[in-house]
Amino acid sequence: xxxxxxxxxxxxxxxxxxxxxxxxxxxxxxxxxxxxxxxxxxxxxxxxxxxxxxxxxxxxxxxx
Numbered sequence: 315x316x317x318x319x320x321x322x323x324x325x326x327x328x329x330x331x332x333x334x335x336x337x338x339x340x341x342x343x344x345x346x347x348x349x350x351x352x353x354x355x356x357x358x359x360x361x362x363x364x365x366x367x368x369x370x371x372x373x374x375x376x377x378x
Contacts, residue, residue, distance in 0.1 A: 320348045329357045333365075 320328075328345045331337035345354065 318348075319350075320345070320353060325353045325357050328354060329361055332358070333361060 324344075328337065328341065331341065348354075
């Protein structure tokens with residue numbers, strides 16, 4: 315059984331759901347059935363970098 319390639323919206327939903335810790339079991343299983351983990355990994359790294367940049371910006375603005 316081959317799973318369809320996940321769409322951009324599905325990858326974003328999965329990554330941000332994982333970031334805040336809320337994801338249905340059905341959605342999690344669907345994510346793990348995809349052919350490649352690369353889109354999830356790249357989106358997760360990009361989201362983490364954006365989060366860190368946002369935190370640094372907030373700290374910079376507060377300390378200024």
